[in-house]
Structures are given as C-alpha cells and as structure tokens.
Amino acid sequence: MDTLDQVASTTQELVAAGLQLPLMEAFYTIQGEGKFTGHPAYFIRLGGCDVGCVWCDVKESWEAGKWPIVSIEKIVDDACSHPGRLVVITGGEPLMYNLNPLTKLLKEKGFTTNIETSGAHPFSGDFDWVCFSPKKFKKPHPSIYDQADELKVVIFHDSDFKFAEEHAQSVRSSCELRLQPEWSKADIFTPKLIDYVKSHPSWKISLQTHKFMDIP
Ligand SMILES: C[S@@+](CC[C@H](N)C(=O)[O-])C[C@H]1O[C@@H](n2cnc3c(N)ncnc32)[C@H](O)[C@@H]1O
Numbered sequence: 571m572d573t574l575d576q577v578a579s580t581t582q583e584l585v586a587a588g589l590q591l592p593l594m595e596a597f598y599t600i601q602g603e604g605k606f607t608g609h610p611a612y613f614i615r616l617g618g619c620d621v622g623c624v625w626c627d628v629k630e631s632w633e634a635g636k637w638p639i640v641s642i643e644k645i646v647d648d649a650c651s652h653p654g655r656l657v658v659i660t661g662g663e664p665l666m667y668n669l670n671p672l673t674k675l676l677k678e679k680g681f682t683t684n685i686e687t688s689g690a691h692p693f694s695g696d697f698d699w700v701c702f703s704p705k706k707f708k709k710p711h712p713s714i715y716d717q718a719d720e721l722k723v724v725i726f727h728d729s730d731f732k733f734a735e736e737h738a739q740s741v742r743s744s745c746e747l748r749l750q751p752e753w754s755k756a757d758i759f760t761p762k763l764i765d766y767v768k769s770h771p772s773w774k775i776s777l778q779t780h781k782f783m784d785i786p
Pocket residue numbers: 619625626627628660661662663664686687688689702703722724750751752753754778
C-alpha cells in the first residue's frame with residue numbers, strides 16, 4: 571500500500587467509527603419544522619443519502635464523496651461558538667453513520683441533541699428528540715420505531731395519508747404525529763392537511779416555516 575492508500579483507508583476507518591464525518595454544512599438558525607419549530611438551533615448537515623426522494627429539497631447532499639471529512643471535535647468546537655445549546659443533526663441521511671461518538675461529545679458539552687431522519691439505516695446516537703420521517707423510496711430499518719419521538723410524514727400524493735397511518739401503527743403510543751406538506755405542492759395539499767387533521771385529531775400540521783422566513 572502506498573501512503574495515499576494508507577491515508578484513504580485510515581479515513582474510511584475513522585468514518586466507519588464515527589470519529590470523522592462528511593460535513594456538507596453547519597449553520598445556526600431557527601428550527602423550521604416539527605416539535606421544536608421556532609427554537610434557535612445549530613444544524614449539522616452530514617453529506618450522503620441513498621433514499622432518493624423525488625421531491626427532496628437538499629439533493630445536493632446525496633453524494634457523500636463531495637463533502638469534506640471533518641473530525642467530530644472540530645464539528646463540536648464550531649457548534650460551541652454559537653450561544654444556543656440545541657443541535658439538530660440532519661443530512662443527507664445522518665443514520666448512514668455511527669452517531670454514537672458525535673452525540674456523546676455534544677452531550678459532554680451540554681447540548682440537547684435532536685435528529686432528523688428517514689430511519690432507513692440502523693439507529694445510533696444518544697438523542698433527546700428523534701424526528702422520524704419515513705419514505706416510500708427506501709423502507710425504514712426496524713430499529714427506528716422504538717426510538718421515534720415524532721413521526722413527520724411529508725404529503726406529496728393522496729396515498730401518503732394512508733402511508734402515514736400505517737407508520738402511526740408502528741411507533742410508540744407517546745410518539746407525536748405530524749403531517750407536513752411537500753413544499754412544491756403545498757398549495758394543493760395544505761387545505762387537504764387542514765381537513766385531514768380536523769377529522770383525525772391525533773395528527774398535527776408541520777410547515778417548513780424557515781422557507782416562509784427565507785432563512786436556512
Ligand atoms: C432534507 S431531510 C434530511 C433528513 C433525513 N434524510 C430525512 O429525510 O428525514 C429533512 C426533513 O425535510 C423533509 N423534506 C425534504 N424535502 C421536503 C420537501 N420538498 N417538502 C417538505 N419536506 C421536505 C424530510 O422529510 C425531513 O423531514
């Protein structure tokens with residue numbers, strides 16, 4: 571093995587161990603969606619996703635190799651430079667990676683840890699709030715159902731209401747249920763969501779409020 575190959579295999583091992591991760595971006599903003607809508611939060615967006623949602627609003631995240639591999643120490647140091655202590659790990663699909671070391675370090679620094687996930691990979695990490703957004707494009711891994719604190723189903727088609735109800739059967743009874751209109755179809759689906767939630771009151775509506783505020 572030459573030196574470059576050795577560096578590559580060491581990097582692969584460090585990523586597999588969750589000690590270094592492909593980082594697309596990290597930014598301090600307002601959580602726009604779900605339970606913590608309106609809360610200031612530091613977002614850590616990991617690169618890489620193999621789910622392939624046709625309506626994904628961050629398709630540029632999909633290819634993991636496009637993004638720099640960053641040590642978790644550096645990721646957490648940067649998070650510490652902002653006043654908020656709520657962190658949201660998203661992607662891409664963050665559960666493609668072992669999130670145990672990153673969340674352990676965040677917790678040691680006093681962060682509350684939230685995740686946005688499709689649940690398509692085995693669960694890892696120490697999270698205070700797990701937002702599970704299942705997708706028809708890749709079946710969730712069974713490990714997510716006992717972890718989800720919030721089920722947030724994107725509505726893009728009339729059949730997504732049935733898909734949402736099927737997932738609601740599989741999460742814990744304490745799991746909060748939300749429906750979120752797909753952004754490009756919000757004109758058509760928001761009125762349908764309003765009617766649906768009024769007649770199925772175990773559900774709430776989640777809107778992508780950051781897009782209305784024109785913030786990241
Ligand atoms: C970009 S995803 C990243 C995290 C993870 N891969 C997931 O899908 O949960 C973050 C959240 O945005 C939602 N989302 C993505 N594209 C959307 C769109 N066009 N309209 C509404 N919600 C969308 C996802 O369902 C998810 O809840």
